[in-house]
Amino acid sequence: MNTASLIVFDGLLLISIVSLAWAALATTDARRSVILFMAFGLLLAVAWARLLAPDVALAEAAIGAGLSGALLLAATNDHSRQPATAQTETTRTEPDRRVGMAIQWTVTLLCAALAVALAWALAYAFDSTAKDTLARAVSAHLDVSGVSNPVTAVLLNFRAYDTLLELAVLLTAVLGIFALGPARADYQEAGPIFDGLTHWLVPVLILMAGYLLWVGAHAPGGAFQAGATLAAAGIVLRLAGRHHFGLPAGSTLRITLAVGVGMFLLVGLALLAVGRPFLGYPTAWAGILILLIESAAMLAIAATLVSAFVGGRPNPIAINTGEKP
Amino acid sequence: MTDILSSLLIVAGLFFFLAGSIGLLRFPDLYSRLHALTKADNLGLGLLIAGLAIHAQDLFTALKLLLIWLAVLAASATSAHLIARHARRQETGP
Secondary structure, three states: OOHHHHHHHHHHHHHHHHHHHHHHHHOOOHHHHHHHHHHHHHHHHHHHHHOOOHHHHHHHHHHHHHHHHHHHHHHHHHHHHOHHHHHHHHOOOHHHHHHHHHHHHHHHHHHHHHHHHHHHHHHHHHHOOOOOHHHHHHHHOHHHOOOOOHHHHHHHHHOHHHHHHHHHHHHHHHHHHHHOOEOOOOOOOOOHHHHHHHHHHHHHHHHHHHHHHHHOOOOOOOHHHHHHHHHHHHHHHHHOOOOOOOOOOHHHHHHHHHHHHHHHHHHHHHHHHOOOOOOOOOHHHHHHHHHHHHHHHHHHHHHHHHHHHHOOEOOHHHHHHHHOO | OHHHHHHHHHHHHHHHHHHHHHHHHHOOOHHHHHHHHHHHHHHHHHHHHHHHHHHOOOHHHHHHHHHHHHHHHHHHHHHHHHHHHHHHHHHHOO
């Protein structure tokens, strides 16, 4: 492909991304804003692919556009069902409006400061001569990481601490969601056509999650993309009105949610016990240990994302009390 | 030869995308707009993927492209059905 057409494509992509972002922020209709945000996420995924970052593109498409979009749509549905909240919007008093304006301006200023800081960091990154030191260090040590995909090597080996803490953040988030109360009521049961779709789509999604997990060792993929795909299967089942959407019940669910952090810690502590540094895998064992941690992380991520979509504790007793009023 | 064939298929696919987009913007009601949109999804994407599959490095990649088309076919048909059914129920009452 010649460069001129690529420049035209990139230019169109940039203009579309910025206009979609603007449109999503400018519209007053929450549902429209969410749909524009999903389109924005998809184009952003294309932009990541154009930057030769397929791992980020996959994560952006699956989590940024797909799952966040589904979460936000569910939230707008909840919001539109509560007339009380809508009323407070319209009958705002003068001081309220002034506070709103102050918040708006503060956020705008903070965003502008962030943009300046990012621009400075980018300029600094492009200027510094040793800009690819990290990339070179990763590729120099790739053969001892146990995997051949550099992104997985960084996430699960060289910077495994970061990923462990990310999983801990997810676990904390799902604890917060459970603290919000019981889950939303089930959706109405799907008609024959949507039901027929779920019958083959869900197994394909589960298979695809396994494929993404496995392929992550040597190509774009990994626990986060696989977890998001597995969560998509659960969300499709939930939307189809099934009461059980792949989430286990009771203590099995709690174990599944914690298994990502748990397996990480278990591997790290076991390595400490045999006299290696925390999460410093021996080269011969690195591949299998990474696969073990990633499999556990995939299950935990999928369970966390589905729990977030359900919006509360999927406890059968809690659901009954929620439906009473 | 394969270049010409794949270009022809892709251009034909783009035609259906263009026609579908114009239909989506110009058609008067929801049902005909859905009709226009699904043409782009089904035929447009199908031709596009056929054109790309010719260029695929191996059979596995071509099959993955085919899977994308099948998934979009099923998803767009189902979502078009759900949107149309919802709209129809709003018209006639539940």
